[in-house]
Amino acid sequence: MPAARTALVIGGGVAGPVAAMALQKAGVAVSVHEARTDPDEDVGSFLTLQVNGISALRAIDAGHVLADVGFPTSAMTFRSGTGKVLGEVSTGEPLPDGTVGITLKRADLHRVLREEARRRGIAFSNGKRLVDVSEAPEGITAVFADGTTATADVLVGADGIHSRVRTIIDPGAPRARYVPVLNIGGYARVPDVELPEGRYEMVFGKRAFFGQAVAPDGTVWWFANPPRRDEPAPGELSAMTTEQWRDWLLTLFADDDTPAARIIAATPGELRGWAIYDLPTLPNWYRDRLVLVGDAAHATSPSSGQGASMAIEDAVELGRCLRDHADPQAAFAAFVGLRRERVEKVVAAGARTSNYKAAGPIARRIRDLLMPIFLKRAAGTGAQSFAWLHRHRIDWDAPVTAEVTA
Numbered sequence: 001m002p003a004a005r006t007a008l009v010i011g012g013g014v015a016g017p018v019a020a021m022a023l024q025k026a027g028v029a030v031s032v033h034e035a036r037t038d039p040d041e042d043v044g045s046f047l048t049l050q051v052n053g054i055s056a057l058r059a060i061d062a063g064h065v066l067a068d069v070g071f072p073t074s075a076m077t078f079r080s081g082t083g084k085v086l087g088e089v090s091t092g093e094p095l096p097d098g099t100v101g102i103t104l105k106r107a108d109l110h111r112v113l114r115e116e117a118r119r120r121g122i123a124f125s126n127g128k129r130l131v132d133v134s135e136a137p138e139g140i141t142a143v144f145a146d147g148t149t150a151t152a153d154v155l156v157g158a159d160g161i162h163s164r165v166r167t168i169i170d171p172g173a174p175r176a177r178y179v180p181v182l183n184i185g186g187y188a189r190v191p192d193v194e195l196p197e198g199r200y201e202m203v204f205g206k207r208a209f210f211g212q213a214v215a216p217d218g219t220v221w222w223f224a225n226p227p228r229r230d231e232p233a234p235g236e237l238s239a240m241t242t243e244q245w246r247d248w249l250l251t252l253f254a255d256d257d258t259p260a261a262r263i264i265a266a267t268p269g270e271l272r273g274w275a276i277y278d279l280p281t282l283p284n285w286y287r288d289r290l291v292l293v294g295d296a297a298h299a300t301s302p303s304s305g306q307g308a309s310m311a312i313e314d315a316v317e318l319g320r321c322l323r324d325h326a327d328p329q330a331a332f333a334a335f336v337g338l339r340r341e342r343v344e345k346v347v348a349a350g351a352r353t354s355n356y357k358a359a360g361p362i363a364r365r366i367r368d369l370l371m372p373i374f375l376k377r378a379a380g381t382g383a384q385s386f387a388w389l390h391r392h393r394i395d396w397d398a399p400v401t402a403e404v405t406a
Helices: 015-025 051-059 106-119 164-169 242-253 260-265 307-324 328-357 361-380 382-390
Strands: 006-010 029-033 046-049 075-080 085-090 102-105 123-125 130-136 139-144 149-152 154-157 177-188 199-204 209-214 220-225 273-278 290-292
Touching: 006 015, 006 139, 006 149, 015 029, 015 106, 015 154, 015 307, 029 149, 046 106, 046 307, 051 307, 051 382, 102 106, 106 123, 130 164, 139 154, 154 164, 164 290, 177 260, 177 328, 209 260, 220 242, 220 260, 242 260, 273 328, 290 328, 307 328, 328 382
Parallel strands: 006 029, 006 154, 029 123, 075 199, 154 290
Antiparallel strands: 046 102, 075 085, 130 139, 139 149, 177 220, 177 273, 199 209, 209 220
């Protein structure tokens, strides 16, 4: 199979623009095709970008895009619904220059990554929803819903957890797995609530999980994870009004001795919640000239705090593999060898944390008794507990010589 000199990236979220920049750095001409017509709309809420993700961006000379977005969040304090401190842990050992993980709006991360990719001359096309691909000896052609097509040597599926590219690669691929909690969040100014800046306060409430962090301007960035065992029907959550969400959340947190209810009550504007999914393992990450990165291959629940960082790491490693292997099949095999074990470990950790959040009355009491032990052990061993996660570094200049396992 001829070497990959051109590439189509499907998806313009996190993995897509980073993959485009990494492929360009590897000498591949690339374009990005995004399904949404308005990629600047406020998608999702906010996320954490950990030091390993920041380091991966620096590997392709893109770390500077984070300079004016978000704020540092270096630690997490965990409490029970009674307000009792269960423990404290770091969000990761700082990088050598003192950089720690940051919290930022998902839309801002998408924006700065796209802007940097465009600055490097990478073309973006919006309103390009992939419906099919056709393959020929000379390349692969993407067919979009608007009737247009695009052709290149390889196609990278960075189109998220409900990936169309994934089903094209393997029509029998596992579907995303529903995680038994919902996600909702917002931003509030709450003058009568005193919370520390630069760290998360996480609360295992009596009926739901709540997390918050205070931005430098005093705004409380918060999220809640109401438990829900059965998967919501299509359109069910989007049909809920702001008043319905607010009333439900206030009921869930009414008996907790925490500021959660006051923060929710003070939140202006629309409240929208969504279901959470993950993708524990996927047999086929690639086929012929198609390959998956990010959530399309291994989505993790937000509880891991690593979704964006794993996507960025994927994108950079794919660039290295296509740089050092002339045959795309060999490059893709090396890529999976580098990534599978690591990302599946992250997905499993996120699933465990999500299940803690959905604990019933008896399991909740056991959890609150054992959590201080777990957190003390994690804090006591310091950075070593999560060294495999946070200390991971990608050396762009190192050659990728074989199918290796992370």
